[in-house]
Amino acid sequence: MDSRQLRYFVAVCDFRNLSHAADHCHVAASAISQHVAALEAELGTPLFTRRPRGMEPTAAGLKLETHARAILAAFETAAEDVRTGQAEVSGAISIGMPFSVISVIGGPLMRRVMGEMPRVKLLLREVLSGVGFQAVQRGEIEAGLIFNPPVDSQTERIALLEEEVFCIGHPDILGVSSDPIRLKDIAELPLAILQSGYLSRALNDRPAEFAFLEASARIQLASVAATLGAMKEGLACTLAPKVLVSDDLAAGRLVARPIRDPSPRRTLYWVVPLDARPTPLREIMFETIRGQIVASVTEGRWLGAQLITD
Structure with a gap:
């Protein structure tokens, strides 16, 4: 039993007709018939009484209809919750980055947050790379843009660009x-x-x-x-x-x-605690920051830098 079978089953309950249900679901009537038959085989009982002019749910079919509608509504609620959570991201986030990084992307990043994320509170903390890395480890900031962080078992990192010194x-x-x-x-x-x-x-x-x-x-x-x-x-x-x-x-x-x-060259990484639970805000902020970095390099505003695309 899966959500597609339940959608087809509910359509037959609504229209009492395979052809009409198939049109509504944009599939062939034979596909609807096969899925209904599969449900009946799995449950071991007829779900409809076939009549010359249509199909009527049996007692078992009516009972399943109640559950099916609740299950499909729950699926839709879950999907809408995720969609809404992404579209209306909110909350506070603290991010550390060196002065040189802030000087390039700090202004555009703040403008983007203020213009497109009215429910987000962003704290930008200027840090030297060493200090910023320690702040991520201690949980003082949620993420950091760090140059060449040391290898450790407490953080995960994504390389973003390399620049010449x-x-x-x-x-x-x-x-x-x-x-x-x-x-x-x-x-x-x-x-x-x-x-x-x-x-x-x-x-x-x-x-x-x-x-x-x-x-x-x-x-x-x-x-x-x-x-x-x-x-x-x-x-x-x-x-x-x-x-x-x-x-x-x-x-x-x-x-x-x-x-x-x-x-000498150095590599800029996005660094977060290894055990940090993913949040929509941090994911969106990472994509926003990466987008600002890509734009600054491709537009020639980040002198001496080369994007890392791996």
Whole structure:
């Protein structure tokens, strides 16, 4: 017994005629007849009395009709509940992301939520990748956009994009050329790095090759704004993606030089707790954020980034 058989059975009860029921269900009369016969065989009793001008439900048929209508109504209620839940998503959600990510998709994301999700309350929390990953683990935020999160057994992640990391600084330090610079030569420059404990891991999957930069950095900061200030004042250079200072690069106030031997890249992941129960709000927010990321890359607003489509 399945929902299709029950729908056909109820149609025969309504029309008292196989041909009329078949027209209503947009199937052949023979199909209706076969399903009714299958129901009668399964239940071991006639459900209709066949007459020359139609079909009349038996006592067993009338009893089944009552149950069938309740079952079909429950199916419709369940389907409508799911559809309505998707269409009228509501609730609060907290998402962490680095400053560079917020600077690209934060505005469009907030505009989308405010315009299309009137019952959603969104908390965007600016976090360094290391801090954001720990916040996801501790349940302080429901999801995070994290660069190169460490492998663990408490979270699941989806890779979204990869971006190149450059040596960025004032022309007084790096010159006006955009020629590549070797990693070991960066250690000889005045260097400011973010003190998050995840610098090496956030740059590539071979952290030992970058560990010496943390030791050689004269300034360590826990603020993106302070790092930007140090670069613009000509005090130090840093390792960062172009998108972090795209306007300053375009105006010539800062210079970005590719790094070689090796060339660092980092991958942005959507990270959520492994045991988190899926919710319509989080699923819709993920699709919304991914859509904003795709648009920013394809439209050229996320400099140096490449989408991951796997």
